[in-house]
Amino acid sequence: MKKILVLLLLAVVGFYLAGTFFDIGFGNSHFVKNDAIKPVKDIYLQQTVQELKVSNAVTSIVVNFRGFDTLGEVTVLFLSVTALGSILYKKRHHVGERSVLFSASSIVTSGSKLLFPAIVLLGAYVFIHGHLSPGGGFQGGVIIATGFLLMLLAYENYSVSHNGLSIVESLAGITFVGVGLLGFMNGGTFLQNFLPTGELNNLFSGGIIPIIYIAVGFKVAAELTGVIYTVLNEKGEQNG
Amino acid sequence: MEYILIKVLEAMATFVLAFIVGMTYGGVVRKITGRVHNRLGPPWYQNFIDAFKLFSKTRGIHHGAMHFLGAAFLMVTSVVSLMIIPILAPGGHAWYNSWFTNLNFNGDLIFLIYIMTFGPLGMAMGAGQTGNPNSSIGVTRGLSQMVGFEIPWVMALVALMITYKTTSIVDFMNIQRETGTWLMFANPFAFIAAVLAMLGMFRYSPFDIVGAPTELASGPVSENGGKFLFTMMSSGSVFTFAKLVLYVDLFMGGANNLIMLVVKTFLLYMIPVLYGIVSPRYRTEQAVRWFWGWPTFIGLLAILYAVMF
């Protein structure tokens, strides 16, 4: 009964949603044809090259044009880590005592030992080159976190310093906001670029964008690791 | 001052008249009742004898202030009603006519209805203080019954008021004299309703459960003896007379002289008396419902009649 109802409702919703998007159309410029409308993306694409000297338009949008969103986004991540900690918080919480205990085979353990630096390096590369190539702070951070995940899976005794994570996280966050505030002091608006933008396709280009993205990378890596670690340390009552 | 003295004397004369006539009526009724019941019955002056005996008693008991006041209240009601009700028709020119005007122009029918309830209430309170449960029972019965008969009674009066656009008793009498028609013929329904109400008002059978002579020791009056009973008895007689005069005034054109007054009131008085002699007794609620039945309906007819014609 409930299923049928839900299916029916979903059918209605799907019909209208799909209809809407069919109307919008795929692959064509679907913006309303009118002189008044100059899509913002054109400005973005133009300014990315001219003003910011950043080759990856997505990065310039994420970090500069819509940098404020990204700040919020980082905050969301930060919050979800905090939330995780708060939700799973117990008074007598034994830090470092893993709830899921298993032993991986030696192939895995030694393999992951080998892989771990490479993964971290790749991650670092991705977020350092965020403004030049696809990828960026988030992606790089996630890659690094997978490295930690691997280590955590491979070694049952592997532990990450909570305080260390916390410090990295905080410092990265402070960097982001601090850079924003510096921009506020120098240029008058929050997150405004106040560094020389350099040349297109150079590593040192884009003003504050790489700095922020690196901070984001650290932050994401720390936070994701923190999430994984917290969940792994969760002591559930298995036989409850 | 002289004027007030004369007024007081006149009032006293009225009172004496009412006292004598009322007492006599009481005696006569006792006699008639006896005869109808196939007994000898007391002589017609028995009431005077009783009153004299009670009045002469020098010993008695009382139960407190309200006991005194109850009797006084009753007397006040009787006397004041008597003063408000015109004893003789204003058209009659007998030399003593002016004796009986008293406070005729100071109150009207509505006033009368209310002042007439003053006494029973006072007596009820006097009876209440005696502490005799039977007194209180009688009182509640009496008051309940009063609520019963008041409705047809008031309906009859209202019917008259709306026809003649007055509430003054004197005006009613004048109207009857001028038109020459008694109101009992002008609005027969009103008269019937009023007479039916009168049955309850005089508390003869079938509406005599208030006094309930056999089961209870005379209801509200029990615990009263000597001067109290004398006061009650005399004020009751006066009150009876006053009520009869009121009926006569309203429905039978009043009386031009004392003879006519006695005749008319006596005839009227016979209605409840004779009806009562041959009737069994109603319980209180039966009595009340009876009054809210046919008499009320007739009262409604009276009002309808008054409105239509």
Add this chain to the structure above:
Amino acid sequence: MDSAYFQYLNYAIYGTAVLVMLTGLYAALVKKSLLKIVIGLSIVDSGLNLLIVTLGYLKGGTAPIFSSGYNGTQTMVDPIPQALVLTAIVIGFGVTAVALSLVIRLWRHHHTLYIDEIKNLKW
């Protein structure tokens, strides 16, 4: 690449995305296990992300990167949806993490993941 082809793609791609969303919603609305509900919700997110990214596509567009290989004439796909989807993904991740932690809490408290039994608060 003619327009009929794109018309076809239009239905296929949007249809797929919407279908993924609806599948996720179905799971979230009907499945009784809390975990499946959470999974359903993240499927909805995925479908949505798919939808957003496809919205930004332009016929023959390239990635919006002015790398050294870019000649300055090619159309680029719309970068904004990509930027937005990045944000959406991250947020989705955060929400999913919180949801899973709540599932753990619920398991601790109720010892069940059956949603119909977790009804202490009602009316």
Add this chain to the structure above:
Amino acid sequence: MVGTPVLFIAIPLLAAFLIPLIGMVWKESVRIIPGLVLAYLLVLAINLLSYVTVNGPIVEVIAGWAPPIGINLVFNAFSGFLVTIMVFMGLLVWLYSYRFKSNVEYEAARKYFLLLMMLITGSVGIVLTGDIFNMFVFIEITSISGYALTAFYTGRDSAEASFKYLMMGSIASVMLLLAIMIIYSQLGTLNMADVASKMHLMDPKLKAVSFILFVIALGIEAEVFPLNGWAPDAYAEAPGPVGAAFSGIVVKAGVYALIRYTYTIFDLSGAFNLLIIIGLITLVVAEVAAIRQEKLKRMLAYSSIGQMGLVLVSFGIGTKEGVFAALFIMLNHAIIKPLLFFSGSYLVYHSKKKMISDVDGIGKLAPLTSILFTLGAFAIVGLPPFAGFWSKLSFLMAAADSNMLLVIGLILSVSVVELVYYMRVVNRIFFFKRTTSLLTRRPTFNAYVVMIILGLMILVIGFYPDSVSMYLHNAANSLFDKSQYIHSVLTATIQ
């Protein structure tokens, strides 16, 4: 001007990131810093509000890109008014929860105050932002803090409540994103003012669909029936001050968003009728449910939902008077409902189940708390001479001016229901025999201070409504003047 609107976001974020660091050194800081931040924000808000009143709206450009390119924050009389309320309430909530029993541990306190601060920051961000996607981000910040705070007490069924909240919240975010993308796909911009100025170009069908999606998404935040199933649970299971923050701050943000879309961004005529309809349904269902509640906080929660319904109806009237009344109701609600939550949670403190019957006869043991609760109850049902009366009066006047007699009648009948359940509680507090032997807990000094401040505000507004009416009028005008909003945003430059 002592600052700019962006500080409302930047300072709390900076503080949020700093707290873990400083907390390692100085444990007490995790409690104090949020309070200092909120206090600073309050000063800032008041300063800016008085500046705005004189000089017109402030449009803050971010990252040096003027609208519609970059994101912007708008601090005008309307949003500024709401921000001031929110920050003020936030400060009071902080003060109230300072030294709250479950926060004595460092770890818990850190998380609690951090999340609380972010809850407020997110709400403030929703109100300030001039960008529809940015608003989405702030809504998510608020929501995630909300989920966590709802589930803060491990001893209760709070996880259940939080999970419901999260489910609804996820659906809301999906709908919101869909709606944003539909708009973006048509107009190529995300800036509110820009969207608003181009809205007439949009295909009406798409416009309607996106508006519907917005209504669903924001309706979940604004607790509109039938999307509010999560709300009573969350209110009841969250810690007392968080419940107060929800009703005093978060919901306001949700309603603000809904209103901003209806009034400024979309130009749909049917939207106002929709607001009235859903507002009325929300009001009726919530009040009706409230009267049958057995738990005090759930009752308060339903009452809060009902008030939001009233606010929506008032906005739906669509006249300036209606907006004025709606804002007034929001203001009063933001003052009164926290008071009720604060005092109410102490009234049932001793009890495990927090039933209404647990307050029986508590008036003797905790006279001041009880009297403050009563004051709140009287005020919220709109008894003069307390604050709630004036808002109710202005609402009714607005409705009558628009000839909505049936609406007035319905709302007044529902008010009777509202009155009944509040009076039942008041009766229990003062005139019932105490049935349980459990002792109640004396509120902390801070809590007393907070409650007394709120109580005084109720009295002040009640006796002298003009003390706030100017701000309300400005706010109403500012919301109503759509073209001015668009103009001021689109011509904004970097200061």
Add this chain to the structure above:
Amino acid sequence: MLTLILLLFLGGAIVTWLGNKLSPVVGDLLFLATIIIPAGMFFTGVTVGEVTHLHALGLTLTWGLTPLSYLFSMIVVGLGILLAIYAVPFMKGKQKTGAFYFNFTLSVMSMLGILVSKDWVSFFIFWEIMTWSSYLMVVLNGKDVQRVGIKYFVFSAIGAYAMLMAMVIMNSQLGSFLLADTFNNFQHLTTGNQILIPILLLVAFGVKSAMMPLHVWAPDAYSNAPMAYTGLFSGALSKMGIYGMVLVMVTMINQLPEGTLIRDIIAWIGGFTAAAATLWAITQDDGKKLLAWSSVGQMGYIIVGVAIGTPLAMLAAMFLVVVHAMFKGSLFMVVGAIEKQTGTTNFTEINGLIRKMPWTFISALISVIALAGIPPLAGFVSKWMLYEALIQNNNYILVILLFFASTAGFLYCYKFLHGYFLGQEEPEWAHVKEAPVAMVIPMVLLALGNFVLGTFPQLIFKPIDAAMQFAGYDATGGRLWGESVLFTEWGDVVTLQPILYAVLAVFVFFALFLWFKGTKGTRYVSTKDISTSGELPKEWENLTFKVNFMQPFERAIEPFLKRQIDKYYTAFGNGMEALFEFTRRIHTGNGQTYAIYAILFLALLLLFRVNLFG
């Protein structure tokens, strides 16, 4: 000046409340000062016609006295002072004295406020303050709070909200909240509103004046409030409803073409209120309840008078308003004194207090006689005028109904006196003493007032006449009343003074006669020393007749007693609660269901998109 007086009351209320926390004595003194000082200022410093303006929220609040409100405010202030004096010993040693003083003062303030309000907003504000302060009094003793209190508040709220609705409609249509404007421009309203607004206002005022079928709160509320307050409650507070009703009747209804019909309907409702409430009063065994129902009944008379609205009827109603405040105030004080001295108010428990509490009895006796409407006391004057007015206005059946109610009223009058003061003097109550002087004086004063007004009604007719002239009536002095004389336009006359003298003379004569006649031989015996049916009662015999006191009459009206409006309201309330219970189960507690609701709502909106947004 008005503002100052009201502020003094308000501030005094708070100070009293706080002072009472310090020490009861301080609280008592502050309370008396709070009532008496502003009241004195009111009597000395306020003149009719003085106007004050206040501003709030863009609205102008206008305060000032009119002759009409001056009449009512005299009741409020006068009764307030007397009851305040009475209340201090009454509340001594009781719980929640502070709350009592606070609410008492606020009630007085709010009533004055209502009377000085010249615009609907302040009218409503004070109206609501009055409601909740009286509500807190009703529930003060914590007895049956949930039923009685909520019932009172719900009905009050219905009334208040009806008023609120009416006033906002008037404001939107006429652009003014001023009473005068709304009345004068009433014609400019649409036809629908012209009917709707008076009905709403009548509902509002009908609730407060306990008009059927909105009266069900009244008996419980009156009897549940502390007796020191109930006098004010019944005597002054319910008169606020009458005040409003007068305003509506003389302004709005008069301008309506259907006015006569509405008047007749209201008058009939009033008549039924009087009759039914009287019957219910008869069946009560608790003095408080009895008086409460009696109050409802008396309000019925007043409503009839106001609704009929001829000069005579209005005069009668206004006179009854004043007089009712006096005798009912006194009677409630009597019950309060009895409650204070014996601890109960139930007729079946108390007997024969007449010799223990003589002064209380005297005030009760006089007030009851006034209540019954028996000449020469004040109640009669109003009854007489009312009947005359009804008959002259061709309301024949209605007058019968009122006559019936009034006659039946004797039953409860007697029951009241008998219940407390008469009957057997049981040893159980031998210890009872007369109430403290501060309690006796106010009630005796009020009772004597009835006596005076019964013969010299012109004392009150003068202000009433001024009030009525303000309300648009011609001067009635000399036409309908003179020095101790009542007239009607038919020429019917009652001259009160000679009658009073006659009554007094006869009364004194016979009282003395009974006293002196055989004084030596007459001795006092206790009530145990009686003979029933000629036998001396045994020691164990129960001589107390209290239970089922009015049984014969109750049997007679049994079919009526079966139909209680209260029952229908209760059934309605239960039905509503069941519906509410059903509705709240929409929130099933299952998060998934809520999500389905969301999708359902989405689907619905999408389906009806075209209807909603075109």
